[in-house]
Amino acid sequence: MSAVTPIYLDHAASTPLAPEVISAMHAVLSDPALCANPSSTGHVAGRRAAALVARARAQIAGVVGAAPAQVIFTSGATESDNLAVLGVARGSAWRGRHVVSSKTEHRAVLDALDRLEHEGFSVTRLDPGPLGRITPDALADALREDTVLVSLMHVNNETGAINDIAALGAVCRQAGVPLHVDAAQSVGKLPLDLQSLAVDLLSINAHKVNGPKGVGALVLSPAARRRIEPLLFGGGQEGALRPGTLATHQVVGMAEALVLAAQRREREYRRLQGLRLAFWEALAAAGGVICNSPLDEHGSPWILNVSFEGVVGESLRLALEGVAVSGGSACNSASGEGSYVLRSLGRSDLLAESALRFSFGRDTDEGLLARATVDVFAALRRLRPIAPAEGAPAVVHRPGASG
Amino acid sequence: MGYTDAVLERFRRLAHAAQPEDVPEAQGEAGERARGSCVQILVWQVPGERDGALARVRFRALGCPALLVAADLACERLEGCVPAALAAIEPRALHAELGLPVEKLGQVLLVEDAARRCLEVLRAEQDN
Numbered sequence: 001m002s003a004v005t006p007i008y009l010d011h012a013a014s015t016p017l018a019p020e021v022i023s024a025m026h027a028v029l030s031d032p033a034l035c036a037n038p039s040s041t042g043h044v045a046g047r048r049a050a051a052l053v054a055r056a057r058a059q060i061a062g063v064v065g066a067a068p069a070q071v072i073f074t075s076g077a078t079e080s081d082n083l084a085v086l087g088v089a090r091g092s093a094w095r096g097r098h099v100v101s102s103k104t105e106h107r108a109v110l111d112a113l114d115r116l117e118h119e120g121f122s123v124t125r126l127d128p129g130p131l132g133r134i135t136p137d138a139l140a141d142a143l144r145e146d147t148v149l150v151s152l153m154h155v156n157n158e159t160g161a162i163n164d165i166a167a168l169g170a171v172c173r174q175a176g177v178p179l180h181v182d183a184a185q186s187v188g189k190l191p192l193d194l195q196s197l198a199v200d201l202l203s204i205n206a207h208k209v210n211g212p213k214g215v216g217a218l219v220l221s222p223a224a225r226r227r228i229e230p231l232l233f234g235g236g237q238e239g240a241l242r243p244g245t246l247a248t249h250q251v252v253g254m255a256e257a258l259v260l261a262a263q264r265r266e267r268e269y270r271r272l273q274g275l276r277l278a279f280w281e282a283l284a285a286a287g288g289v290i291c292n293s294p295l296d297e298h299g300s301p302w303i304l305n306v307s308f309e310g311v312v313g314e315s316l317r318l319a320l321e322g323v324a325v326s327g328g329s330a331c332n333s334a335s336g337e338g339s340y341v342l343r344s345l346g347r348s349d350l351l352a353e354s355a356l357r358f359s360f361g362r363d364t365d366e367g368l369l370a371r372a373t374v375d376v377f378a379a380l381r382r383l384r385p386i387a388p389a390e391g392a393p394a395v396v397h398r399p400g401a402s403g
Numbered sequence: 404m405g406y407t408d409a410v411l412e413r414f415r416r417l418a419h420a421a422q423p424e425d426v427p428e429a430q431g432e433a434g435e436r437a438r439g440s441c442v443q444i445l446v447w448q449v450p451g452e453r454d455g456a457l458a459r460v461r462f463r464a465l466g467c468p469a470l471l472v473a474a475d476l477a478c479e480r481l482e483g484c485v486p487a488a489l490a491a492i493e494p495r496a497l498h499a500e501l502g503l504p505v506e507k508l509g510q511v512l513l514v515e516d517a518a519r520r521c522l523e524v525l526r527a528e529q530d531n
Contacts, residue, residue: 310465386462388432388436388442388465
């Protein structure tokens with residue numbers, strides 16, 4: 001194990017806790033007076049905890065332009081996605097059994113859709129356009145009389161492609177179909193105002209923006225609230241939609257992280273937009289490098305997905321011992337298949353296999369990216385010569401062999 | 404993907420990777436480059452003998468770390484052996500020695516296929 005701290009470029013997977021978040025959570029964890037169950041409002045200790053939860057709920061609601069009562073705490077965006085997709089579909093099954101989504105959603109949505117198909121629902125999975133975005137026209141064409149839910153992500157977790165959820169929401173609202181948006185990669189990073197967006201369900205978390213893992217929320221409109229069924233049973237918490245004792249320190253940490261992210265959003269957007277472009281230009285100098293992320297306003301400045309010809313991403317990632325990055329996908333040795341997201345964008349299996357996702361955060365700066373570039377070049381210099389040349393003959397030379 | 408220390412250590416060195424300028428006496432290939440998984444085994448014999456020992460064995464590969472380290476270990480084991488050893492690689496033993504994940508066995512089987520083809524090519528060349 002190397003003693004050197006790796007250059008962390010995997011913020012789309014998770015981020016370090018912000019010092020302010022640690023302080024806020026520590027204040028709750030270290031105060032015995034705040035140990036009570038926030039549902040135990042029959043005594044003063046419980047009411048203190050409940051007040052902290054209420055304040056956090058209001059702060060989170062404020063970040064996304066919702067009312068506090070619309071915020072349902074969960075264990076994270078995966079649970080929020082499951083609750084939205086399974087809960088609304090099941091709760092609306094009497095109206096219809098068709099759901100629309102896309103092929104590039106997070107597994108938390110795709111696997112929930114698979115589950116619905118086992119239950120007899122019909123699912124349309126839209127192909128993204130060349131930029132990785134779902135067009136409003138494609139969505140409109142997919143809607144049917146029996147469609148009960150549309151689920152589309154805001155920012156793709158592999159490529160950073162940004163869906164125009166305002167336009168997609170307008171299509172859904174016109175058709176009277178609720179829209180669920182997985183905003184795990186956009187909350188606190190891009191503008192999200194549910195007062196102006198036709199979004200009925202929003203999955204959010206905190207650990208992508210320097211908040212704690214293990215906590216998230218589903219923000220849902222009153223209309224969606226009437227259509228959704230719970231996945232868990234056993235208590236009346238969160239309006240009986242998500243029973244279970246709330247972790248006061250977690251929701252306080254989540255609120256602190258999202259408020260901080262919202263305050264810094266515009267500055268961070270501009271800063272990372274410049275850094276990402278400069279990093280891409282530096283990587284491109286290696287040659288045989290393909291960008292899989294939109295580099296304009298249709299791409300999140302927090303994510304850069306790159307395919308490197310002549311290497312497989314998993315090997316490149318392992319060779320990059322000093323840089324923490326994600327692969328475009330986990331290598332599937334049985335099928336040789338790369339990222340389903342990149343293949344949906346028309347990338348070959350080879351390019352999908354050769355992708356790395358670099359993702360940035362508050363601590364990412366020019367110096368770190370310059371060091372990462374040096375490491376990437378060194379790894380490419382090491383691995384590319386090992387790869388067989390394309391079309392190499394089976395026998396190259398045999399000394400003394402007669403012709 | 405969780406790899407063992409043995410894999411990580413071997414991956415750092417890959418001592419049996421061929422150099423770009425290497426020109427072997429024979430080589431065998433397996434896998435599909437287009438799918439991101441192919442391997443070549445390259446051999447040089449002790450000169451002057453049909454069944455002379457494999458003086459040098461190297462690999463080229465495009466693939467995941469499991470493929471690269473399995474090829475590297477196979478080359479290490481084959482050096483000094485008679486050519487027939489190219490057809491006697493035991494993939495499950497290599498897989499177990501490296502402690503590779505079960506889903507990576509297919510990568511080791513590719514190395515076995517490449518070595519077998521290398522022997523076929525070597526024999527064909529010698530018969531010419």
